[in-house]
Amino acid sequence: MVLGKFLNNYIYFTKALLLVSLWAVQVAEGSRAEFVTCGSILKLMNTDLKLRLHSHDVKYGSGSGQQSVTAVDTSDDHNSHWLVKAATGETCKRGAPIKCNTNIRLQHVSTKKNLHSHYFSSPLSGNQEVSCYGDENGEGDTGDNWTVVCNNDYWRRDTPVKFRHIDTSAYLAGSGRTFGRPISGQGEIVGVSSQYGAYTDWQPQEGLFVHPSDLLPHLQAQIIHTEL
Known part of the structure; x- marks a missing residue:
């Protein structure tokens, strides 16, 4: 009688422990899904202009003559994908959430070049050029490094952030101006000196968000996919 009661209690306790463990896994997976992680590929939308950060193999006709960076209003353009990776000379673990105020690079997936800035004037507004x-291996220089500026512990997918250029302290922004030919209708992307009063807020949109399963080490990295 006593043994039977003990076994029943043991089974009940084991089931409860299993349910708690499964709940913990789900909570952990859900919390990881809230963050942008190293190795993720995403699109970035300027929250004021509703335009996505974009590039293509079109050079600026003035300034540096480097590959131009613009903004587009379409969500399905394959030239708007950016790979999140570590800053020059640094490393980050694939799938690790990016902490706020971490230095990163954003590599343009189609052309393998990095989001960059320097002391050249932008072609339309005369702000700082972004290129x-x-x-071909995605290696540039320190002008490719940006700080993710946010107030949380980590870069969240549901919250706008700002990007501060490390070499020049400029903030990534849209100018509100649009180009004519050959990239008619695309928005100018610039660096500005102040994070206030300008189009400097950016939020992740469509992408492939990589998350390692820390609680299930026998599984390979998980990929949380939103429509590209």
Whole structure:
């Protein structure tokens, strides 16, 4: 009688422990899904202009002559994908959430060049030029490094952030101006000196968000996919 009661209690306790463990896994997976992680590929939308950060193999006709960076209003353009990776000379673990105020690079997936800035004037507004730079392996220089500026512990997918250029302290922004030919209708992307009063807020949109399963080490990295 006593043994039977003990076994029943043991089974009940084991089931409860299993349910708690499964709940913990789900909570952990859900919390990881809230963040942008190293190795993720995403699109970035300017929350004021409703335009996505974009690039293509079209050079600026003035300024540096480097690959131009613009903004487009379409969500399905394959030239709006950016890979989140570590800053020059640094490493980050694939799938690790990006902490706020971490230095990163954003590599343009189609051309393998990095989001870049420097002391050249932008072609339309005369702000600081933003371009794409680097070789076929995605290696450029310190002008490719940006700080993710946010107030949380980590870069959240549901919250706008700002990007501060490390070499020049400029903030990634849209100018509100649009180009004519050959990239008619695309928005100018610039660096500005102040994070206030300008179009400097960016939020992740469509992408492939990589998340390692820390609680299930026998599984390979998980990929949380939203429509590209």
